[in-house]
Amino acid sequence: MKTLLKILFILFLVGLTVGGYLKYQNQPEGEIVIGLSILFLSFILMPLFIFYRFKNGKYKKYVVDPKSKNPFKIDNENLK
Numbered sequence: 001m002k003t004l005l006k007i008l009f010i011l012f013l014v015g016l017t018v019g020g021y022l023k024y025q026n027q028p029e030g031e032i033v034i035g036l037s038i039l040f041l042s043f044i045l046m047p048l049f050i051f052y053r054f055k056n057g058k059y060k061k062y063v064v065d066p067k068s069k070n071p072f073k074i075d076n077e078n079l080k
Contacts, residue, residue, distance in 0.1 A: 001052050008045050012037055 015037035023030030 001048075005045070005049055005052060008040075008048070012041050012045055015040065 015033060019030050019033030019035075019037055021030070022033055
Protein backbone atom coordinates (compact mmCIF):
# COMPACT_ATOMS: atom_id res chain seq x y z
CA MET A 1 0.00 0.00 0.00
CA LYS A 2 2.87 2.33 0.81
CA THR A 3 4.41 1.75 -2.62
CA LEU A 4 1.06 2.33 -4.30
CA LEU A 5 0.69 5.66 -2.49
CA LYS A 6 4.16 6.72 -3.60
CA ILE A 7 3.42 5.82 -7.22
CA LEU A 8 0.09 7.67 -7.15
CA PHE A 9 1.74 10.73 -5.59
CA ILE A 10 4.39 10.74 -8.32
CA LEU A 11 1.62 10.50 -10.94
CA PHE A 12 -0.08 13.48 -9.30
CA LEU A 13 3.15 15.51 -9.40
CA VAL A 14 3.74 14.58 -13.04
CA GLY A 15 0.20 15.59 -13.97
CA LEU A 16 0.53 18.88 -12.13
CA THR A 17 3.88 19.59 -13.78
CA VAL A 18 2.59 18.74 -17.26
CA GLY A 19 -0.47 20.90 -16.66
CA GLY A 20 1.68 23.80 -15.52
CA TYR A 21 3.90 23.46 -18.56
CA LEU A 22 0.90 23.36 -20.90
CA LYS A 23 -0.56 26.42 -19.22
CA TYR A 24 2.79 28.20 -19.55
CA GLN A 25 2.73 27.40 -23.29
CA ASN A 26 -0.79 28.94 -23.50
CA GLN A 27 -2.41 25.62 -24.39
CA PRO A 28 -6.09 25.40 -23.39
CA GLU A 29 -5.60 21.84 -22.11
CA GLY A 30 -3.29 23.04 -19.34
CA GLU A 31 -6.06 24.06 -17.00
CA ILE A 32 -7.92 20.81 -17.67
CA VAL A 33 -4.87 18.72 -16.79
CA ILE A 34 -4.28 20.74 -13.61
CA GLY A 35 -7.94 20.37 -12.64
CA LEU A 36 -7.93 16.62 -13.24
CA SER A 37 -4.76 16.32 -11.16
CA ILE A 38 -6.40 18.15 -8.26
CA LEU A 39 -9.51 15.96 -8.54
CA PHE A 40 -7.26 12.89 -8.52
CA LEU A 41 -5.55 14.19 -5.39
CA SER A 42 -8.84 14.99 -3.65
CA PHE A 43 -10.92 11.94 -4.45
CA ILE A 44 -8.40 9.12 -4.93
CA LEU A 45 -5.05 9.85 -3.30
CA MET A 46 -6.22 11.52 -0.05
CA PRO A 47 -8.84 8.87 0.87
CA LEU A 48 -6.31 6.10 0.23
CA PHE A 49 -3.73 7.92 2.34
CA ILE A 50 -6.20 8.46 5.21
CA PHE A 51 -7.26 4.81 5.09
CA TYR A 52 -3.62 3.69 5.11
CA ARG A 53 -2.71 5.88 8.08
CA PHE A 54 -5.67 5.03 10.30
CA LYS A 55 -6.34 1.37 9.49
CA ASN A 56 -4.47 0.16 12.61
CA GLY A 57 -6.59 2.20 15.03
CA LYS A 58 -3.83 4.51 16.23
CA TYR A 59 -6.33 7.35 16.32
CA LYS A 60 -8.04 6.09 19.50
CA LYS A 61 -5.89 8.20 21.78
CA TYR A 62 -7.31 11.32 20.09
CA VAL A 63 -10.99 10.38 20.52
CA VAL A 64 -12.86 11.88 23.49
CA ASP A 65 -14.60 9.24 25.64
CA PRO A 66 -17.84 10.75 27.00
CA LYS A 67 -18.39 7.80 29.42
CA SER A 68 -15.37 8.55 31.58
CA LYS A 69 -15.37 10.96 34.53
CA ASN A 70 -12.76 13.15 32.90
CA PRO A 71 -13.13 12.69 29.12
CA PHE A 72 -9.97 14.67 28.39
CA LYS A 73 -7.69 12.56 30.58
CA ILE A 74 -5.57 10.08 28.64
CA ASP A 75 -5.99 6.53 29.92
CA ASN A 76 -2.82 4.63 29.03
CA GLU A 77 -4.43 1.21 29.62
CA ASN A 78 -7.00 1.71 26.83
CA LEU A 79 -4.37 2.81 24.33
CA LYS A 80 -2.73 -0.60 24.09
